[in-house]
Amino acid sequence: MAAFLALTLSACGAQMPPLNFSVPNVGPSKVKLDAEVKSITVAIARPDEATGELPNGLEIVPPMWKTSLEEALTKMAIFKDDAPKKLSISVKVLKLDIPGIGGEFTTETGARYEVIDRSNGSIILTTDVNSKGTVPFEHAYIATVRQRESVNRSIQNNILQFLQQLETTKLNQPMIPATGVTAPVQGKGVPTS
Numbered sequence: 742m743a744a745f746l747a748l749t750l751s752a753c754g755a756q757m758p759p760l761n762f763s764v765p766n767v768g769p770s771k772v773k774l775d776a777e778v779k780s781i782t783v784a785i786a787r788p789d790e791a792t793g794e795l796p797n798g799l800e801i802v803p804p805m806w807k808t809s810l811e812e813a814l815t816k817m818a819i820f821k822d823d824a825p826k827k828l829s830i831s832v833k834v835l836k837l838d839i840p841g842i843g844g845e846f847t848t849e850t851g852a853r854y855e856v857i858d859r860s861n862g863s864i865i866l867t868t869d870v871n872s873k874g875t876v877p878f879e880h881a882y883i884a885t886v887r888q889r890e891s892v893n894r895s896i897q898n899n900i901l902q903f904l905q906q907l908e909t910t911k912l913n914q915p916m917i918p919a920t921g922v923t924a925p926v927q928g929k930g931v932p933t934s
Contacts, residue, residue, distance in 0.1 A: 756886060757885065757886060757889060758886060758889055758890055758893070760801070760805060760889065760892065760893060761893050762805050762806055762808075762809035762893060762896040762897055762900065763809045763812055763813075763897070764809065764812075764813045764897045764900050764901050764904070765897070767812075767813045767816040767817055767901075767904065768816065768817070769816070769817060769818045770817045770818065770819040770908055772819060772908045772909075773818075773819060773820075773821065774819055774820055774821070774907075774910065774912055775821055775824045775826060775912065776820055776821065776824045776826040776827065776828045776912055777820055777821060777822050777823070777824045777826070777827055777828065778814065778820050778828050778829070778830055779827045779828065779829060779859060780829045780830070781807055781810055781811055781814075781829070781830045781831075781832070782807070782829070782830075782831050782832065783802075783803040783804070783806045783807040783810070783832040783833075783834065784803055784831075784832070784833055784834070785799050785800075785802070785803060785833075785834050786833050786834060786835045786853075790833065790835065791835055791836060792835040792836045792851050792869075793835065793836030793837075793838045793849065793851055794836060794837065794838040794839070795834070795835075795836065795837055796837070796839065799834070799837060802834065802837065802896075803834070806832060806834070806896060806900070807832075809896070809897075809900060810830070810832065810900055810903075813900055813901075813904055814904075817904060819907060819908070826858065826860070826912060827858075827859040827860065828856055828857060828858060828859060828865070829856075829857045829859055830854065830855070830856055830857075831854070831855045831857060832852050832853070832854055832855075833852060833853040833855075834850075834851075834852050835851040835852055835853055835869065836849060836850060836851035836852075836871075837849075837850055837851075837892070837895075838850075839888060839891070839892060840888065840891070845875060845876065845887075846875070846876045846887045846888045846890075846891035847873050847874065847875040847876075847891060847895075848873065848874045848888075848891040848892045848894070848895040849871070849872070849873050849895065850871070850872050850873075850874070850895040850896055850898075850899045851869065851870070851871045851872075851899075852869070852870050852899055852903075853867065853868070853869050853870075854866065854867070854868050854869075854870060854903045854906075855867045856907070856910065858912075858915065858919070861919040862919045863915035863917060863918045863919040864915055864916055864917035865910060865911075865912055865914075865915045865916065866906070866907070866910045866916060867916050867917065868903070868906055870899050870902045870903050870906075871899075872895055872896075872898035872899040872901075872902055873895055873898065874890075874891045874892065874893065874894025874895030874896070874897070874898055875891060875894070876888075876890045876891040876894065
């Protein structure tokens with residue numbers, strides 16, 4: 742499976758479509774959130790966090806996912822660059838279940854998105870998004886072409902579902918308010934073992 746995934750996720754041959762997570766047809770949002778996004782991070786879940794398959798060879802996925810999310814947010818123009826409230830968006834890829842063989846390919850993707858208020862650490866939005874990307878046999882004769890396109894569609898659909906949820910987010914009603922408790926700093930009066 743790892744060798745098959747490496748073949749699928751690497752550039753190989755002129756007929757292979759590129760990995761492309763850019764969400765098509767994103768336009769300006771009618772909703773405007775009075776906040777500025779200062780950072781976006783995308784990471785692969787640890788094995789104990791995963792909710793499904795996370796095959797080896799996914800190192801190229803986070804930077805591409807991040808770029809596609811940034812592009813979509815720019816096109817949406819949902820945030821205000823000069824707003825006093827500063828946010829971070831964190832994405833954790835929980836599942837990327839890519840089928841190994843088949844006529845029709847359906848890739849399942851799961852990711853946890855968190856929108857965090859940088860001033861106090863409260864989590865304004867936390868949501869697990871699950872999506873699918875299906876490519877029928879008629880799409881292409883070569884199975885790896887269908888497989889790769891199913892990955893593209895699944896991640897595009899995942900980002901799109903997050904963008905839709907973002908439009909209903911209430912910035913002043915965090916899902917997980919900050920508790921005011923900070924982690925102790927070693928060497929600052931905290932006993933060490």
